[in-house]
Structures are given as structure tokens and as C-alpha cells.
Amino acid sequence: MRAKSTKNTGEDKNEKKEVTVENAEGEKEQITVEKKEVSESPLLKDQIKGGDTAQPDQIVVTKDTSFFDKLAWLKLSIEEKALITENILLDIKNSALYWSQLVISIIIATFGLLQNSVAVIIGAMLIAPLLNPIKGLAFGITTGQHNYFWKAARMLILSVIVAIFTASFFSYIVPLKIETTEILARTAPNLLDLLIAIASGTIAILSLYFKKLSENLSGVAMAAAILPPLAVVGIELSLGNMLLAGSSFFLFATNLFAILAVGVVIFLFYGFFPSQKDTKQRSIRITAVLFLFLISISFPLYSSLTKIGEKISLEKQANTIVGRLLDMKLVGANINKLQLNSFDDNVADFTGSIKVPEGISFDRRIQDEISKNLSLTFNRKILLEFDVTPIVKIESQ
DSSP: OEEEEEEEOOOSTTOEEEEEEEOTTSOEEEEEEEEEOOSOOTTTGGGSTTSOSOOOOEEEEOSOOOHHHHHOTTOOOHHHHHHHHHHHHHHTSOOHHHHHHHHHHHHHHHHHHHHTOHHHHHHHHHHOOTHHHHHHHHHHHHHTOHHHHHHHHHHHHHHHHHHHHHHHHHHHHSSOOOOOHHHHTTSSOOHHHHHHHHHHHHHHHHTTTOTTSOHHHHHHHHHHHHHHHHHHHHHHHHHTOHHHHHHHHHHHHHHHHHHHHHHHHHHHHHTOOOSSHHHHHHHHHHHHHHHHHHHHHHHHHHHHHHHHHHHHHHHHHHHHHHHHHHHHHSTTOEEOOOEEEEEOSSEEEEEEEEEEETTOOOOHHHHHHHHHHHHHHHTSEEEEEEEEEEEOOOOOO
């Protein structure tokens, strides 16, 4: 709505006023509003010269008490909403800077993943601009404005294509072809990844209003859930691993939908919602689909997290059992970390390495005893593959 003229009905600071407004259909109507002084507006404070100047009056519309209005507990003023809208529109405009930042950030992320360097991956997140189209998409869903929605959607889809292609191209031309732990970590999504994405998206959208939250740093937090999975998709495609590429893209899609869902909720808290009945229904349907999707994928993600916990527990028990048996049967032998490669209800497959003193044999009897103890403990068939290395002591004369 756009205010056209006002008429005072009181003299105090919390006076009632009659305001003529124009709705989305161009019709004019009279509504009663309450005028309140606002002393600290975190969004508008920096917009006023001098910073210490009194804040603009906040206009709170009291006519409509619909469900959407009850959600708007942050109660932004008309000026604050206008500023957020303007910033979002500026951020979803195509620019050479945006695409340059995207390409450079994905190149850095790709090299960081291939080097297994967390520091380099974080550096890529610092310049990743993917927050812009995502917040524009969430804003378009909330307000029902097609121009915002489709502009942000096209920008996001093209960004995903560019990111995957760039990562695939540079990982293909680089001679280093190793699936590092940082890469593999993005091919097995679990419930914790979803919760991280929700928390990151919350901070990112809140930073639009609360300027004490650095928008750049919140963008980094959100990029942590979006950028590396996209880079891993490209890397795995260049290696021909379609299954792992699909798993990483599923992680990206999960995080994206989580951020969109929380973004819609926070925009509703800000007081943004569709003005027309049909757009309200459409926004509600899209929001409902987002949350139903998140609920539906939470179950397999929880199952994946449970499996990771079981894997860690089995590895810990196996290392304890094998270490104890070596101490008893093969004095002086040491086992490096025993790793569980795969397991199900029937079979568990382990690999590891053992260092034995020179002249001592890691014979079949000890191997069978280790296998038997693990099989009885885990109630599964055990597959073991050990790399046995003799320890040679050299003394100078």
C-alpha cells in the first residue's frame, strides 16, 4: 500500500490518524493507523545523516488483524520494508561483478577441495555471492511478486550451472585426481547438514534488518552450506562418479530448500506478505511444499546420521578389540587406526595396518582369532584386510 494523504485525529505521540492509501489494484481507501515513535531502528539508523538523529516515525496499520499480521512480530516500518525491498532488487540484478565473484569463488573452492584444505575452502566462501539470488527467491515467494521470484530463480539456476561447469572444467584439467576427505564429506548428507543450513539461512536473512549482523559474514555462513557441495558435484562429474555427484547435488538441494523455507518464515516475521488473495494462496502452497519437502527428507537424513554414529561406534570397538589381542598374542605389535569401509546387518568390511617387530610373524592363527572375536562381538561376518609392516631397528656402531 502507498500512503497518499493524512489527517491528524490527536496531538500526542501515539496519536490515531486516518490515512488514504492505494492498494495493489489501484483502489483508494481510508484506514486508521497508530503513529509511534521509534528511537532505535537498526536498519534505518545508518541511513540518517549524523547517525544520532531521531529515527523516522513508525506507522503500524491497525485495520487488518489477519493471520499474516499476527506473524509480523518484528513490526518493521514502511520505510524499513521499502529499504529491504530496494536492497533485494539491487542484489538480483545481473552484473559483471556478481558473475566474476561466483566464478572465482568456485575455482578457489574446487582447488581447496582437491588439496583437502579447509582454509582455502573458507576463503572461497568469503567472496561467494550466492546469498543474493536465494534471498530474492525467498522474498518473491513470501510477497507473491512474480518479477522478484522469476528474476531470482533464473539467476540462481544459471549460477548453479556456471558453478558446476566451472568446478568440473578446472578439476578435469588439474592433474590431481584424488577424492579427499573434504570431497567425500559432501557426498554423504545427513541431518546435521540440514540443521546447519537452517541456522545459516536464519542468520543470513536476519542480517537484512539487524545491521549488527554483518551481511558479508552471514553470507559466508550460508555459502558453507551451498558452495562446497556445488564444487563437489563438478569434481565428481569430471571423475565420472555419477552416483557421488548425485549425492552431493542432493546435499545442495537439501540445503537450498532449508534456507528458502527459513527465509520465507523470517520475511513473514518482518511483515512481508502477498496483498492479493490469489497470490496469498500461491505463496502458502509454495511454502507448504517447502516444509513438506524438508520434513520428508529429514527421515532419510536422520537414518544417514544414525548410520554414521553406528559406524563410529563399530570402528571404536574394533580398534579396542584388535589392540587388546595384539598386546596379548603379539607383544610389540602396533595397529594403526582400523577403518570400517562398509557394513550392513550381515557383513562388516575393515581395513587397517599393523606394525610388527622384526622376526615376529603375523600368522594365520592370530588372524583367525581377531576375525572370530570381531564376528562374535558384532554378530556379523567380518572381512579384514591388513597391511603388515615389519619394524626394523638400526643401531649405529
